[in-house]
Amino acid sequence: MKNKNIVIYLGILAFGLLLGYFFFGSSSNNSTTTHNHEKSSKADQMWTCSMHPQIMQPEPGDCPICGMDLIPAESSADGLMADQFKLTENAMALANIKTSIVGGGKIENNAIKLSGKIVENENLNTVQVSHFAGRIEKLLVASTGEKIRKGQLLATIYSPELFASQQELITASSIKESQLELYKAVRRKLKIKKLTDAQINLIENSGKPIQNFPIYATQTGTVTEKMVEEGDHVALGEALFKVSNLSVLWANFDVYENQIHLFKKGQEISITTNTNKKITAKVDFIDPVLDTKTRTVKLRVVLNNRNNELKPGMFVEGKTKGINSNNEETVTVPSSAVLWTGKRSVVYKKTSANESVFEMQEVTLGNRIGEFYEVLEGLKNGDEIVTNGTFTVDAAAQLQGKKSMMNKKDGKVTAGHENHNGMANNFTKKERVKVSKEFQNQLKNVFNEYIKLKDALVQEDTNKAISASKIILENIAKVDMKQLKQNKTHNNWMSLEKEIKEATTLISKTSKIKEQRNHFKDLSIKLINTIQIFGIDEKVYVEFCPMANNNRGAYWLSKEEKIINPYYGDKMLTCGEVKQVIE
Secondary structure, three states, rough: HEEEEEEEEEEEHHHHHHHHHHHHHHHHHHHHHHHHHHHHHHHHEEEEOOOOOOOEOOOOOOOOOOOOOOOOOEOOOOOOOOOEEEEOOOHHOOOOEEEOEEEEEEHHHHEEEEEEEEEOOOOOOOOEEEEEHHHHHHHEOOOOOEEEEOEEEEEEEHHHHHHHHHHHHHHHHOOOOOHHHHHHHHHHHHHHOOHHHHHHHHHHHOOOOOOEEEEEEOOOEEEEOOOOOOOOOOHHHEEEEEOOOEEEEEEEEEEHHHOOOOOOOOOEEEEOOOOOOOOEEEEEEEEEOOOOOOOOOEEEEEOOOOOOOOOOOEEEEEEOOOOOOOOOOEEEHHHHHHHHEEEEEEEEEEOOOOOOEEEEEEEEEEEEOOOOEEEEEEOOOOOOOEEHHHHHHEEEEEEEEEEOOOOOOOOOOOOHHHHHHHHHHOOOOOOOOOHHHHHHHHHHHHHHHHHHHHHHHHOOOHHHHHHHHHHHHHHOOOOHHHHHHHHHHHHHHHHHHHHHHHHHHHOOOOHHHHHHHHHHHHHHHHHHHHHHHHHOOOEEEEEEOHHHHHOOOOOEEEEEOOOOOOOHHHHHHHEEEEEEEEE
């Protein structure tokens, strides 16, 4: 009996050990497996750049292209459709990727949404001119944006012509009893020059001419353009300032051709600014002529701006209510949302409301209206699309082997700088014309100072940039257009010269590095075209950065193949590539 109990106890013990192994041994094995899996996952972690997703490295560090810190790459995209891909929230934030709901066209309550822009009221614009020739001795308006009032002293001018006319008055005054008609004629002559009776009487009574004659404002308003500097010589009737009355402004809206019949003068429009200010106004004018390029007409409303809350250049949105229309919806998207390659136009649509999941969508575009494109096929109102950082999203699609701008079908593609849509030349290559060696040398002097301007922007030295731009203006004034024999060549140069001067002048008048670089972008395009046409008997490199100009890309010229980016300085000094060599 005792032996029998021992056998039973041993059996129970064996069974307990078996159960213990089953529960705890299995758990231990699972724990070890999980630990090893996590360790393996960490070992497999790859690191990428938020701005250049084509970069993949096994360890954290700096991006070899732009120098930014690398971030963890997304390891999987389980549960996604074949053409969809996912971005991490960290990458979304660092690359400043933004999305917007597609609007435009017909919206709620039978309303039409219009995109517009605030501009100056042309009826209230005036130009302050000089009524006599002379030299500006003192200029009391320092810069644009200053407010002036009617009768305010703006400048003093020394005018030999006016000085002589004052002396005539003094002489005629002494003999007016015998030469009354001559005296009256001299006074009339001074009145034509806009001298007041009080000023004329002061000169006559004092017997002394005024040497530096005052110029008074003829209109109350804001100086929106300053056309002269102290020491400049001005001619009779030459403009000194452009003065705008900004207390009343206009808002111009673009109306599609198929919507023109829905609007009429006096119709009420609800206007919203980007600062969420809401205004109700009425249609004041509808342009009777259709713009054949955009297939739109301008619709204008007048806005009261007594509190100066509205600024010319602001974008606004207008809505009209109570419109019954059977026309199809008009879908518009910002130009920043669209990528092009050949004949294809694509956008990236966000397919999940709660996650950063995207998919490429081909679209058919209609007319361009301002900063927007009409979408004929591929999108509908209510879709959510990428409107900022589109190039970055496209690079991520290429990296993950999804449909992208450069890849119609699934499959890995190399996503380097060459695949940015903006890398395609946005200027047309020009045919070279024959010009004299002397003309090319004069143009080379302009180019050499341009290089100094570029170097100043690389160093972020705004003072050097201003100095270089002023010398560019001096050198371009020395280019002898008489060297150009053919009328067509002469006209080409006149057009390019004007545009180069405009961009360079804007650089010389600002000390803000961001504004200088923005104008430098325009100057570069004009100078590229100029050197393509005329040549400077020297090898010139056309270089491009896809990140500049808010990811739309920007060009510059260089004497060397090495990339030294003038748009970012030390931040991304080597970002870019050579797009063309002009010889």
